[in-house]
Amino acid sequence: MNLELKGRLALVTGSTRGLGKAIAEALAAEGADIIINGRWSKTVGNVAYEIEHKFGHNIHVYQCACDATDPKKIKEFFSGKMLQIGHLDILVNNIGNLEKFGNFFELEDENWLRCYDLTCMSAVRFTREAIPYLERSGRGRIINISSLSSHQPGNFSPHYSAAKAAMNNLTKHLANVLGGKNILVNAVCPSTLSSGGWAQNIIDRSRRDGITTEQAEQLMRNEDNKKSPLGRIGMAEDVANLVVYLASDKANFLTGHIFDIDGGITRGV
Ligand SMILES: NC(=O)c1ccc[n+]([C@@H]2O[C@H](COP(=O)([O-])OP(=O)(O)OC[C@H]3O[C@@H](n4cnc5c(N)ncnc54)[C@H](OP(=O)(O)O)[C@@H]3O)[C@@H](O)[C@H]2O)c1
Structure with missing residues (x-):
């Protein structure tokens, strides 16, 4: 299947390792240009170099070293380097973490707030800045990396499940309000990888x-x-393949959906 991603530009947040890196590589393998993001310039540079060397005959790889918990830095990136790059077609909001593992009684306010900031607010911040670019693209895509625990919480880390649930809700809202700009918004919910x-x-x-x-x-x-x-x-590549499909024109009638990718773990129909 030709997914026709050649020449389209994707910003994958948190793409220096783990799932984000696998998504960046899968998009690059389909010919998309990529913006690598993480907190540290050196790490971002190393990963950008690695991906460029792997797929570089075909694609451009850009760098975005900025901390997603710092709104000023994200704004700076968009009003500086992003302005020079000049276009963006795909935003994958991948950053998110527990910050602290624990049960309800072990978690302090600070743990809840830091987890929400990193997991949900990072997506809010990148999305806010990216929308004008995605609108100009004419076939913009936002893909939020949520978690199975967002709708099937376990016995631990309710702060993380709640932050991911908020992300699902945000996904539906954005799909409603951005459909008219032809920006399609979906979320994927991986089980443990x-x-x-x-x-x-x-x-x-x-x-x-x-x-x-x-x-x-x-x-x-x-x-x-x-x-x-x-x-x-699951493996990161299992999830990356779904993200690539959602980023492509083959998925151009899909918006506002939350897709489980879990090897059938989800209980319920
Ligand atoms: N792994 C799983 O089993 C699993 C299951 C379900 C859902 N998920 C979701 O999938 C996503 C990726 O998970 P993962 O396990 O692959 O994560 P990971 O290995 O911990 O990778 C995190 C990425 O985010 C970057 N990052 C962390 N804090 C950042 C910040 N403040 N600003 C900018 N970048 C930051 C890291 O880069 P630097 O350290 O270089 O800054 C790294 O590239 C998360 O949203 C997670 O909730 C994961």
């Missing part, structure tokens, strides 16, 4: 249960594998 935050989850579990990280990983894999009809946890 064997990349990115997985390593931190293993460390948290080993501390919690007083076991080694190897034992914690084995335990978590067994538990997660059992939940899925497919018998495995």
Whole structure:
């Protein structure tokens, strides 16, 4: 299938590693130009260099080193470098994290607020600045990286599930108000992936249960594998493929939807 992404430009937030990097690579493999984002210029530069060398004969890779919790820095990027680049077609809001793992009783106000700031407000800030560009594109796309826990919360980290639920709600709102500008807005909800935050989850579990990280990983894999009809946890590439499809013209009648990508884990019809 030719997804016709050649020449289109995608900003993937939090793309120096984990899922964001996999999404950037999958878009680049389809010929899209990419803006890599993370907090540190050096890391962003290294990843941009790596992707350029992998796919560079075909594409341009730009750099956006800015902290998503600092609205001023995002504004500066859009009024500076982005203005020079001059166009944007796809925004993938990928940044998000627990900040602190814990159950309801272990979480302080500060944990809730920091998680919301990083997970939901980062998307608000990038989206706000990107809209004029996406409108000019004529086929703009916003794809929010949510989580299965946004609508199927577990027993831990309710601050994270709530922030992702807010992101789902925002997705529907933006789809309503941006449809007239031909900007399509969707969210994807991955289940646990064997990349990115997985390593931190293993460390948290080993501390919690007083076991080694190897034992914690084995335990978590067994538990997660059992939940899925497919018998495995997801990979970043599984999610990246869905994002690439949603970014393409093949998905041009899809907006305002929240797509689970979970190997069948979701309970309910
Ligand atoms: N992994 C999973 O199992 C899973 C499951 C469901 C949903 N998700 C969601 O998928 C997304 C990616 O998860 P991941 O596990 O791949 O994350 P990750 O490995 O922790 O990667 C986080 C990325 O975000 C960047 N980042 C972190 N804080 C930032 C900030 N303040 N400003 C700018 N960039 C920042 C990091 O770059 P620097 O460190 O270089 O700044 C890095 O590129 C998240 O929204 C997560 O909630 C993940």
